[in-house]
Amino acid sequence: MVGDDGGANETGVAPGAKWIAAKGCETNSCSEASLLASGQWVVAPTDLNGQNPRPGLAPDIVNNSWGSATHDDWYSRC
Numbered sequence: 001m002v003g004d005d006g007g008a009n010e011t012g013v014a015p016g017a018k019w020i021a022a023k024g025c026e027t028n029s030c031s032e033a034s035l036l037a038s039g040q041w042v043v044a045p046t047d048l049n050g051q052n053p054r055p056g057l058a059p060d061i062v063n064n065s066w067g068s069a070t071h072d073d074w075y076s077r078c
Contacts, residue, residue: 001017017061023038024038024039042059043058044057
């Protein structure tokens with residue numbers, strides 16, 4: 001989605017953008033609580049201690065993957 005090596009090599013559709021990430025899975029599985037917590041962090045990033053949420057720092061664009069080997073309509077209920 002974004003990328004820049006500081007030189008002439010820019011990749012993705014928004015090479016000048018800054019990238020942040022949230023881990024929504026504990027290990028090989030993803031609890032509903034962890035998925036919701038990561039989504040909340042994306043819309044209001046916090047400091048390194050998980051305090052002081054700042055919605056003004058939320059990204060303009062979010063890209064995520066909700067892949068699964070089985071169908072679970074939980075995602076559509078959130």
